[in-house]
Amino acid sequence: MISVITILLFFVYLWGLGFSLTYFIYLKSSSKPDFLEREIMNVGIGLGAFAILSIIINFFRIPLDWKIFLLLSLIVPVYAGFIILKKNGFKLPHKIPKFILTKSDLFVFAVLFIFAVSLYTYASGAFAYPYLEDEDPWGHSIGVKYVALNKDAYNPTTTTVQEAESILSYIDPYPPAYDVLMGVLHQTSPDLNWTIKFFNALIISLGLLFFYFFANNFMQNKTKALAATFFLAVIPSYLSHFIWAHSMTITLLFPALYAFNKIFEEKKWALALAVMVAGIWVTQNLSQPIKLTTMLLIYAAVASVTHARFLKYHFAGIFGGMLLSQFWWMAMVHKYSLQYFFGAYVRVPVSLREGIVSNSSAGDVVTTAGATGVAFVGKFFSILKTITNPGGSGSRAYTLGDFIVAKSNNMINAPIGIGVVLSLLALFGLAYLVFKYRSSLTVKENCWRMVVLFWLIYTFWVVNGMTFPISIARDAFRTWFLLAIPVSIIAAEGAYVFINTFKKNKLTQVFLTVLLVVGVILTSGVHKYEANTSIWPTSGSFSNMQEPFLYGELFKGIPLDSKVFLYAPRDKLVFGYGLFSCSWCQEVKDFRKEIIYKNHDELYAFLIRNDYEYFMINKNMDYKYLSDKFGEEEVKKMLPVRYQEFLTSTKLTPIYSNENVILFKVD
Amino acid sequence: MEQQNTTLLKKILLYSLYFLLLLMIVFSLMAARNTGEKGYTQCVEKKCYEKGEQFCSKARELANCCSGAGGNLVTVNGPNQGSSGYTCIFD
Numbered sequence: 001m002i003s004v005i006t007i008l009l010f011f012v013y014l015w016g017l018g019f020s021l022t023y024f025i026y027l028k029s030s031s032k033p034d035f036l037e038r039e040i041m042n043v044g045i046g047l048g049a050f051a052i053l054s055i056i057i058n059f060f061r062i063p064l065d066w067k068i069f070l071l072l073s074l075i076v077p078v079y080a081g082f083i084i085l086k087k088n089g090f091k092l093p094h095k096i097p098k099f100i101l102t103k104s105d106l107f108v109f110a111v112l113f114i115f116a117v118s119l120y121t122y123a124s125g126a127f128a129y130p131y132l133e134d135e136d137p138w139g140h141s142i143g144v145k146y147v148a149l150n151k152d153a154y155n156p157t158t159t160t161v162q163e164a165e166s167i168l169s170y171i172d173p174y175p176p177a178y179d180v181l182m183g184v185l186h187q188t189s190p191d192l193n194w195t196i197k198f199f200n201a202l203i204i205s206l207g208l209l210f211f212y213f214f215a216n217n218f219m220q221n222k223t224k225a226l227a228a229t230f231f232l233a234v235i236p237s238y239l240s241h242f243i244w245a246h247s248m249t250i251t252l253l254f255p256a257l258y259a260f261n262k263i264f265e266e267k268k269w270a271l272a273l274a275v276m277v278a279g280i281w282v283t284q285n286l287s288q289p290i291k292l293t294t295m296l297l298i299y300a301a302v303a304s305v306t307h308a309r310f311l312k313y314h315f316a317g318i319f320g321g322m323l324l325s326q327f328w329w330m331a332m333v334h335k336y337s338l339q340y341f342f343g344a345y346v347r348v349p350v351s352l353r354e355g356i357v358s359n360s361s362a363g364d365v366v367t368t369a370g371a372t373g374v375a376f377v378g379k380f381f382s383i384l385k386t387i388t389n390p391g392g393s394g395s396r397a398y399t400l401g402d403f404i405v406a407k408s409n410n411m412i413n414a415p416i417g418i419g420v421v422l423s424l425l426a427l428f429g430l431a432y433l434v435f436k437y438r439s440s441l442t443v444k445e446n447c448w449r450m451v452v453l454f455w456l457i458y459t460f461w462v463v464n465g466m467t468f469p470i471s472i473a474r475d476a477f478r479t480w481f482l483l484a485i486p487v488s489i490i491a492a493e494g495a496y497v498f499i500n501t502f503k504k505n506k507l508t509q510v511f512l513t514v515l516l517v518v519g520v521i522l523t524s525g526v527h528k529y530e531a532n533t534s535i536w537p538t539s540g541s542f543s544n545m546q547e548p549f550l551y552g553e554l555f556k557g558i559p560l561d562s563k564v565f566l567y568a569p570r571d572k573l574v575f576g577y578g579l580f581s582c583s584w585c586q587e588v589k590d591f592r593k594e595i596i597y598k599n600h601d602e603l604y605a606f607l608i609r610n611d612y613e614y615f616m617i618n619k620n621m622d623y624k625y626l627s628d629k630f631g632e633e634e635v636k637k638m639l640p641v642r643y644q645e646f647l648t649s650t651k652l653t654p655i656y657s658n659e660n661v662i663l664f665k666v667d
Numbered sequence: 668m669e670q671q672n673t674t675l676l677k678k679i680l681l682y683s684l685y686f687l688l689l690l691m692i693v694f695s696l697m698a699a700r701n702t703g704e705k706g707y708t709q710c711v712e713k714k715c716y717e718k719g720e721q722f723c724s725k726a727r728e729l730a731n732c733c734s735g736a737g738g739n740l741v742t743v744n745g746p747n748q749g750s751s752g753y754t755c756i757f758d
Contacts, residue, residue, distance in 0.1 A: 305680045308673045393727065397701040397710065397735030434688065441684070442677035450684065457687045461694075466735065467701060468694040 003189035016073025018046030044255035048279030122201035130552025137243035147183025277321020390465025419524025429494025
C-alpha cells in the first residue's frame with residue numbers, strides 16, 4: 001500500500017537535516033554549488049545526519065518518533081526562511097525566479113533519468129513477489145516494527161549479545177540506524193512490507209545521484225562523472241535490491257566522499273564528513289564501516305602526499321566521525337560488558353579452539369610466563385585472523401570468468417561480475433592511467449587517479465580474500481559493491497580517452513559512444529536487470545516455493561498489523577507480511593520455551609490474553625523448528641497430540657487449510 | 668629539506684602503487700592453482716580444518732569451493748559420489 005505522505009516526509013527529514021548541516025557551512029562560503037547539486041546533496045548529507053541523530057536521540061532516551069524528526073529537520077530551514085523574509089522586509093518576491101537551464105543541469109537530468117530507471121528496476125523486482133527474500137530482510141522487519149512501536153533502539157529485555165541477536169538481530173548490538181530509519185518511516189506508512197521494499201530501493205537508487213556529484217567533484221569532469229554513474233548503475237556487482245543495512249551504509253559512502261572533497265575548498269566541511277562517517281559506523285555491523293573508512297583513509301593518505309601537506313581536517317573528519325559513533329558503541333560495551341561484546345565479534349577458528357581445549361584438558365593449571373606469551377601470541381593471531389577472515393556464506397575463490405562475464409543467475413544479496421565491455425574499458429583505463437601518468441601520478445592534479453588506483457587494489461584484494469594467499473579484510477563477497485566503484489571510475493576514464501582519440505571526427509565519436517553504451521547494456525545492464533527483476537528465493541522456513549506465495553495470499557485478506565501467532569518460532573515471517581506478533585514480549589518468549597507441553601486450553605488462554613486474532617500451524621515448519629528445540633523424538637510424540645487438540649477445538653475456527661498449513665481464527 | 672621529504676614520500680607512494688599492482692598480478696596468476704579438481708579438494712580440506720567436518724560438508728560450502736575451482740556441483744549416485752552426496756564436475 002503506497003504511502004505518498006511518507007515519501008514526502010522521507011525527503012523532508014533528509015533534506016531538512018542536510019540543509020541544517022550545510023546551511024552554516026555555506027553561510028560565509030564564497031562558492032556554492034548549483035541549485036540541483038546543493039539540494040540533492042542535502043538529501044545525501046541528511047541520510048548520514050539522520051543515522052547519527054537517531055542514535056544520539058536514542059542515547060538520551062528521547063522517543064524515536066517521526067514528529068520529533070520532522071521538527072528537528074525543519075528548525076533550521078524555517079529559521080533560514082525567516083532570515084530571508086526579514087531581509088526582504090517580510091515581503092514575498094513579486095516575480096517567480098527565472099530558471100535558466102545550464103549545461104550542467106542537462107547532465108543532472110541525465111543522472112536523474114538513470115536514477116529513475118534504477119528505482120523502477122529495483123522496485124519492480126522487489127514487488128514481484130509478496131514475501132521478503134532470503135533471511136536478513138525478515139530479521140530487519142522485526143527491528144523496524146520494534147522501533148516503530150516502541151520508539152526505541154535498545155533491546156531492554158536481554159543481557160547478553162547472543163540473546164539480543166536471537167530476538168532483534170539488527171538493532172542491538174548491531175547498529176540500528178537502518179532499522180530506525182525504516183521504523184520511523186513505518187510510523188506513517190502502515191504497510192511494513194511496502195515500506196521496507198520501497199525505501200530500500202529508493203535509498204540504493206539515490207546513491208547513484210550522490211555518486212555523480214561526488215565523481216564530478218573528484219574527477220572535475222562532468223562527462224566522466226556521468227559515464228561513471230551510468231557504469232555504476234549497470235554493473236551487476238553494485239547493490240541489488242536485497243533488503244539489509246548494506247544498502248544504506250554503501251550509499252552513505254558517497255556523501256562522505258563528497259564532503260571529503262569539499263574540505264579542500266572549505267574546512268568546515270570536516271564537520272559534515274564527521275557526521276557522514278558516524279552515520280556509516282552506526283548503520284552496519286563493523287565489517288563494512290571498517291572497509292569504507294579504509295577507503296577514506298587511503299584517500300586522505302594519498303592526498304596528503306600528493307598535496308604535500310598533512311590533511312588534518314580530512315583526518316579529523318574521519319576520526320571525529322568514528323568518535324561520534326561511540327554514542328552507540330560505548331553504550332553497547334556498557335550494556336553487555338567489554339568481554340561479552342568482543343566475544344560476540346571475535347570468533348576463534350575450530351583449529352585454534354581445539355588447541356586451547358586440548359591444552360586445558362591436560363590439567364595444566366600452573367601458567368608459566370612462556371605459556372602466557374604463547375597464549376597471548378595465539379590470541380593476537382586469532383583476533384587478526386578474525387578481522388581479516390574473508391569467509392561468509394557466499395565467499396569463495398573467484399576465476400577470471402567470474403569477473404569478466406556477468407550472469408543473470410547471480411547471488412541475490414551480493415551479486416558478482418562486471419561484464420565484458422565494461423571489463424575491457426576498465427582494463428584499458430587501468431593501462432592508460434599506469435602508462436600515461438607513470439611519472440606524474442603523484443602530481444596534485446592527478447591525485448584522484450592515484451586514489452582510484454589504490455581503491456582498485458584494495459577492493460580487488462579484499463574480494464579475492466579466498467582466492468589469494470593473504471586476506472586483508474572480512475567478508476570477501478560483500479566487497480563486490482565496493483570494487484564496482486573504482487571499476488566504474490576507471491572504466492569511465494577508459495571510455496573517455498578511447499572516444500576522445502577520435503575527436504577530429506564527431507560522427508565517429510557519436511557512433512562509438514552509442515556502440516559502447518549498447519555494449520555495456522547488453523553485457524552488463526541486461527544481466528543486472530534480469531537478476532534484479534526475477535523471482536528471488538526466500539526463507540528456508542517454508543516447505544516449498546509455493547508456500548510463501550500462499551502466505552502472501554492468505555495474509556492479504558487479513559487487516560494490516562493483525563496479531564498472528566505461528567506455532568513454529570518463526571515470528572519474523574509474520575512481520576515481513578505486514579502483520580504482528582510480539583516476539584520480544586516476555587510472555588511470548590516464556591510461552592515458546594515450553595510450547596510443545598502446553599495443551600489446547602493453555603494455548604487458547606495465552607492467545608486471548610495476548611490479543612492474538614489468528615493462529616497458524618505448518619506441519620513441516622513446526623516439525624523442523626520444534627525438533628531443533630525439543631528433539632525429534634519428543635516432537636514426533638507430542639505434535640500429533642497437539643494438532644488433534646487444535647483441530648477438534650471449538651474456540652479455533654479454521655479459515656484456510658491444505659495438507660500442510662492451517663490458519664485458524666481465534667474466537 | 669621539506670621539499671626533499673615530499674619528493675621521497677611521493678616516490679615511496681608511487682613505488683608502493685607499482686609494487687601492489689605487480690603483487691595483484693602475481694597473486695592472480697598464482698590463483699590458477701585454485702582451479703581444477705586439486706583446487707576443489709584443497710578448498711574443502713581447508714574449510715574442514717578451520718571450521719569442522721559438519722561445516723565443510725554443507726552443500727553451500729561445497730558449491731562455493733566448486734565454483735571457485737571453476738566447476739559445477741552436482742548430485743551424483745554412483746562410484747564417484749563424495750561422502751556428502753555431491754561431486755564437483757569440470758568441463
